[in-house]
Amino acid sequence: MPRLWNDTIDAHRRAVRDATLDATAALVAEQGLTSVTMSRIAEKAGIGRATLYKYFPDVEAVLMAWHERQVATHLDHLTAARDQAGSPAERLRAVLHAYASMSRAKGNHSPDIAAVLHRGEHVTRAHAHLRAFLRDLLVEGAEAGELRDDVDPAELAGYCLHALGAAADLPSDDAVRRLVTVTLDGLRR
Known part of the structure; x- marks a missing residue:
């Protein structure tokens, strides 16, 4: 053709x-x-x-495709946040704040939606991508002398994700900023 x-x-x-x-x-x-x-x-x-x-x-296939598109959009948003900041620590702060803000927005979804949407292979792939993305930022920050280097960056990436998952229950953007600051304090030298 x-x-x-x-x-x-x-x-x-x-x-x-x-x-x-x-x-x-x-x-x-x-x-x-x-x-x-x-x-x-x-x-x-x-x-x-x-x-x-x-x-x-079926409907479930449509929902999975929609969610896969949403996840890709979120990952693109995190990449854009990283690319707009300067030093490694600033880049990490921008990404952590963007992730926490997304977690807070996601907290508004009902549990039945999350149960259906978060069980696909695309979620597993996205989570692995996100962990590697954060790990690379943490390595970059440690190499620049801005972040701690005494803990495996993969462990610190997990720490960040779990800590910032708490943003889902926060009442305000100010609370999100405070959570990001506390999380970053645990990453500094």
């Missing part, structure tokens, strides 16, 4: 997929997880049910 034809088909497929995932997210936010059906997704996305079934076999 001509390249233009393939590009057009690929663009159409991406548009249908994006519309489906956006519609699913909106339905979950509006009506809750248990009210989402393939019929409602198709209607909200403006596509036929038969078309929807060509892309996804």
Whole structure:
């Protein structure tokens, strides 16, 4: 097939997929997880049910695809936070603050959504990527003499993730900033 034809088909497929995932997210936010059906997704996305079934076999597959997209967006956000800061310690602070803010926002999700969405292979891969990402920042900070080097950076990455997971229960952005400061204090030389 001509390249233009393939590009057009690929663009159409991406548009249908994006519309489906956006519609699913909106339905979950509006009506809750248990009210989402393939019929409602198709209607909200403006596509036929038969078309929807060509892309996804069931609601759970749609939810997993949506969550996978969300996770990738979060990882991109953390990368952007890192890339906008200066010194290794500043880069780590920016990433930890972005992660804690995301954890706080995630705390607003219902437990039934988390139970369904957090059980995919994509979550395991993303978590491993996040740990390695933090470990690399910690190594960079230790090599620059800004962060401690007496504890394995992989252990410190786990410390950061667990400590900042507490942001899900925090009442304000100020509380998030304080938690990040306390977490960073445990990483300094």
